[in-house]
Amino acid sequence: MFSKLAFRNLKRSFKDYAIYFFTLALGVAIFYIFNALETQSVMLKISDYMLEIVKLMNSVMSGVSVFVALVLGFLIIYASRFLIKRRSQEFGTYMLLGMSKRKIAMIMLLETLMIGIFSLVAGLLVGVALSQFMSVLVANMFEADMTSFGFVFSGPACVKTLIYFVIIFLVVMLLNTFIIARQRLIKLLQARRTTETVKVRKTWLASIVLMVGVSLLGWAYWMVTLNSRHLDDSNIMFVLAAGAIGTAFFFWSVATIIVKLFQKTKLYNRGLNAFTLRQFSSAINTSAVAMTMICLMLFVTICVSASAISLHESMTANSDKAMPVDIQYPSKLADQSESVEALKDYGIDLNTMMAEQMRYEIAYSDSPTYGDILDKAMPADGAVLFNTDAILPMMHVSDYNALSDFFHNQKVELKDNEYAIVADFATMVELFERALPTQPKIEIAGRNLYPATDEVIDGMYQLSTATSTNTGLVVVPDDIKFREDDATWYTVGNFRENVDAQDLTDKILKIRDQELKNTARYFMIETKQMLLNSNIGINAIVTFVALYLGIIFLIASAALLALKQLSESSDNRAKYAILQKLGVDNKMLNHALGVQIGIFFALPLIVAIIHAICGIIFCDEVLGIFGGIKIDYSMAGIALVFLAIYGGYFLITYFSSKRMIRERRI
Amino acid sequence: MKKAKNKVNNQTVRQILKLESVEKYYGSRSALTKAVDRISFTVDSSEFVAIMGASGSGKTTLLNCIATIDRVTAGKIYVDGEDITRLKGEKLNRFRREELGFVFQDFNLLDTLTARENIALALAIQKVHPLEITDRVEKVSSELGISKVLDKFPYQMSGGQKQRVASARAIITDPKLVLADEPTGALDSRSARMLLEQLEELNQRFDSTILMVTHDAFAASYAKRVIFLKDGKIFNEIRRGDHSRKEFFDQIIDVVTALGGDTNVL
Incomplete structure (x- = not known):
């Protein structure tokens, strides 16, 4: 009976689960791919010495995987809390009908279990498929020839993935049960009727904070690029701190200033521009800290991946010299x-x-x-x-x-x-x-x-x-x-x-x-x-660890952005209903929503890219001591994969939000 | 600029709304519900009409049909001579945008926007020129006495101020018809009185044509004419004429008693 209810719930709210499913399946796939590297390398014709390196790489990957599992576990818990919040009214109704909390938790547990099994299977399938492409990269790294290559399935990686994710699921289920057990009926029923106070910052204060933030960033940029000669152990922490604080100040104040600037133009009162801009501004203002974290994670992703790949390129290119x-x-x-x-x-x-x-x-x-x-x-x-x-x-x-x-x-x-x-x-x-x-x-x-x-x-x-x-x-x-x-x-x-x-x-x-x-x-x-050989070995380990962490950081930041935006959208349905009553047609509404979510996703990425350009110049200089690294188009493939993941999250967020605001018609 | 706001009172009377045997059925052939059953009436410009009835009398369905939110099963609805039951797609949106104004019970202001932006939005989505928007917002808000709160957010305003901002938004587009669906339904008596006085003011000072749906005799007594619905049909219709609001209220109560419904007499 309950499994039937759980299954029907799952089918009905499948689109709500989209972001959850995407994150889980992606996480499983990535986890499998990087843990299957050993099996793939062994399949290649490589020397004894290389085998040693592969073993070393595998143990490094195992260590990194623990960290990755922690990140993914945190993400999944965060995502499931969003789902519970979104469905609090439904749970409230169950309780009103006399269902005990234990039974509701049971339903939630079954739902989590089903979605878990589903995404685990899907993620593993995708992982096995994608890891075949990864083999090309592996062969390239170890400079092995691809002739002896066939389909590879890694049993140990599969088992390891299963164990890690089963543990994550158990934790999620326990936490969900705990959260539901603590809910009060009145809170559940009124969850959607919260009034919002808008976070408005004083213009003068925001201007000062923005100027300080931009100056800090400017100083940090200058220190790592033009003035990098004077960078050493004693001041590098200050530069990093200036970069982080500057970024935080920027996100704290930028929306207020953008709104102020736009208010002066004719564009502000055209169509839904004022609404879109205010929505965006309130989204940024309420989450300056989260935006900073996301931006810095993206920055690390870009820098680490770019440097690691170019390190490999330059080392290989220079080995003859x-x-x-x-x-x-x-x-x-x-x-x-x-x-x-x-x-x-x-x-x-x-x-x-x-x-x-x-x-x-x-x-x-x-x-x-x-x-x-x-x-x-x-x-x-x-x-x-x-x-x-x-x-x-x-x-x-x-x-x-x-x-x-x-x-x-x-x-x-x-x-x-x-x-x-x-x-x-x-x-x-x-x-x-x-x-x-x-x-x-x-x-x-x-x-x-x-x-x-x-x-x-x-x-x-x-x-x-x-x-x-x-x-x-x-x-x-x-x-x-x-x-x-x-x-x-x-x-x-x-x-x-x-x-x-x-x-x-x-x-x-x-x-x-x-x-x-x-x-x-x-x-x-x-x-x-x-x-x-030792060059190749170091290269391979550095590159794979960097890619692994890069992708996980990317997934983490994109998923956080998506969840943040989705919970906004579900809170904002009333606003979109008002707009529809005012006669705003769907085209305008979708456009406003798309622009708002687009800017929300683009802003931290753009800031991260600007940070990364300076960071990469610096990495180039530091690593360049060992061989003049050039960052060039060879990274296009990786960049494409990264963009696909980030873009995927954007699209899921957009379509889920669109569906949410249409839920309650006028 | 569209036509000026404060029109002279002796202006020629126009027929703004005309319903011709409008029907709305729900359900299948075996279990048919006639929510609206061959209703016809007209509303002239500058009129303030209340539609009263118990729940299930079909009053909200009727309003939804007029607001083009719902479609009629049969019959015709003319707004200023145009048959709106035939409108589709973009024309329908434009009609709703340009010809109708809505007054909601909980103000329905967008809480991320200032008062000024809330009012301007109604014009902005009609793609009115930004400079004209600024002028018209200033004008309507000085007329409604809310110039000082224009740059405040809804959470910073009092209930009365919010009500005025919502009214300003409803009439700034110069709608042919202002629709109000149970505007006092969930309000305490003080707020309800405030909203009704606001509607009355819109009608008297700005010559807005208002159609209000309510089950509350007190709310209905603010109108100039009350149409009573029962089981999807018009049961009765009374006009206030020169009577005071108290006298009109008593008259309404009499009809409600005759109706025998569960109507709230407050």
């Missing part, structure tokens, strides 16, 4: 490497595999420190991010020039009393170039040396996971003797064409593990493949 040689290893001896000897014990003779190689010496003793050279060029305000007592490595000019052939560097010429600085880390290059014209003298093994040029030589001397990380190398004349106890020999080389670099890397990694366990031999070899 950052890793111009196949292998590199240090040794303590000039003529022989412990690591190569160790490999021989395992039956691998590196020397026979090399097409070309060279050995060079880097010295650390008697070297100048950064401070020795930069002394006069240090910024007066003292914002220094590194230790000035750190030692600069040294290399002989002939070694450096020979190495240039491997690293595609510019060659250097030195006279007897000259030295040169090689670097490509932007901040350091800038500092050195300020110092060199002052002819800083350095003293090595009793000889005074002066800079050969005022410019820093652009170049590198070691393999690295990213480009432009060389913070400085001093190149000195060949006849300066390095102290043997403090020099390290390095070998760089390229493999013959028939060498399988990936296979060799896997073997070397295994040997390294054994060496570390069993012997005390000095074993250290880096191959280009290792760096590439």
Whole structure:
């Protein structure tokens, strides 16, 4: 009997449940997709090392999923409270007819259960379908080929999704029961008859608050873009706080000012403009804090997703530039490497595999420190991010020039009393170039040396996971003797064409593990493949976590906006009824509603995008240190998905609101 | 500008509303309810007519048909010579917008809008030029004595002020006919008296033609003519003439007693 009532209720108020269903199903789908990543990655032909990365990624995803589940749980509870509020009169009628609260809670429970099962199934289906597209992204991330690819269903992800959402539902059901048990009949019956007092702000106060807010935002924008040199640990919190407070001030005051400005124009008294604007203004004024939160969430979504994706793009694009040689290893001896000897014990003779190689010496003793050279060029305000007592490595000019052939560097010429600085880390290059014209003298093994040029030589001397990380190398004349106890020999080389670099890397990694366990031999070899792999791994984890959180934040903000607007619409039905009696036709009414909801959705998004542009410029600068990130059209796909989700919420809100205001005809 | 508000009283009398054997049936053929059964009457310009009857007498159905909210089953309704039962779609909306004014019992002001905006809205949705709107709002509100509250929100106004703002909104469009459906139905006696005096003022000072539906003899006594409905038919009709409102009230009570209905005599 009750299940029948619950089922009929569900059918009848299905459109009320639309937003609830959409959020739930979307949440389930996203949850499944990101937890199924492991299964998908395993399906690809990837190396052992990559498998390790995939495992790491999966555990990171599991951790993030707990947080995501909390966010989704909160959203679902919020949405179900909206539903209860909307149906309070119905519940009141049940109670008036003598139904006990327990039975009403039972009906609500059954409804929640049914909608839960329904959205869980729908969400899983959508999730499984969409995760097939996700595979393309996975393959792209791990640089695996797609040929061996087929349909993937992840059992563990499915079970995990089920467990998490069953827990969320149980909590929702308990809370709903609790809420209903606390309701008073009179409150339920009168729920719709609340009178509204309009929140009006004094114009002068709103103007001041708006000006302060915009100034704070302006200062924060300026600090992160044009003035980002002066940004450091000590003031970054102030900048973030200014951004958040500025945003809050903006939302607190902007509607009042917009209304005031519009009142001065002819447009204000045209059609329903005055009504639309007032509705929008009251919606914003009553929820300035929520709007701020939503806007900041959107901002984080945009920044994080954009930066993560471009990080991947730039790292992949730059890997050839950052890793111009196949292998590199240090040794303590000039003529022989412990690591190569160790490999021989395992039956691998590196020397026979090399097409070309060279050995060079880097010295650390008697070297100048950064401070020795930069002394006069240090910024007066003292914002220094590194230790000035750190030692600069040294290399002989002939070694450096020979190495240039491997690293595609510019060659250097030195006279007897000259030295040169090689670097490509932007901040350091800038500092050195300020110092060199002052002819800083350095003293090595009793000889005074002066800079050969005022410019820093652009170049590198070691393999690295990213480009432009060389913070400085001093190149000195060949006849300066390095102290043997403090020099390290390095070998760089390229493999013959028939060498399988990936296979060799896997073997070397295994040997390294054994060496570390069993012997005390000095074993250290880096191959280009290792760096590439760790790049790919870090990229994949960062990108997927960023996308995961980005989408969840997006869903959270869009759902909050939608619920806020829908509860307004259900409160506003009387107003629309008055308009209809005044002779406003449906076209005008729908237009007014569309514009009002449109602005309500667009405003936080626009503000978030403006924030994000500055944020991304800043991220670009910070991350740009590692490789000059460019944010370009490659993100169009992700942007499209995000827009589809946000737009979907807008459309559901619009159509649900339209239906609500038509519920009670004149 | 449309025609001036304060018309001279000796203006020629026009027939504003004319009903020709209007019928409205509900239900199926087997269980037919004649809510309105062949009703005919006319209302002249500047008249204040009350339609009285017990609940179920068909008075609200009749008003809904005149307001074009409901459709007649048969018969014709002419407003200023135009048959409104034939209007459809956009023309119907325009008719409601331009020719009718509504007075509601709970004022029905939009609470997010100021008094000025509430009044202006009635003209704005007729796409009247914004400058003209400003002028007309100023004029009608000074006539009704609400100039000082124009920039207040409904929650900041007294009941009487709200009533005046609602009246201003009803007449600013210069409607041919002002309709009032049970305007005092849920009001306490003080507010009810205020609203009725307001309607009387609209009728006498602004020459508005008013059609009011009520089951309350006290409310009906403010009208110049009362039409009594019973079971969907006209039962009787009385005019106030030169009688005082008290005398007219007693006359109405007499008819109500004859009707034998459950009408509220207050």
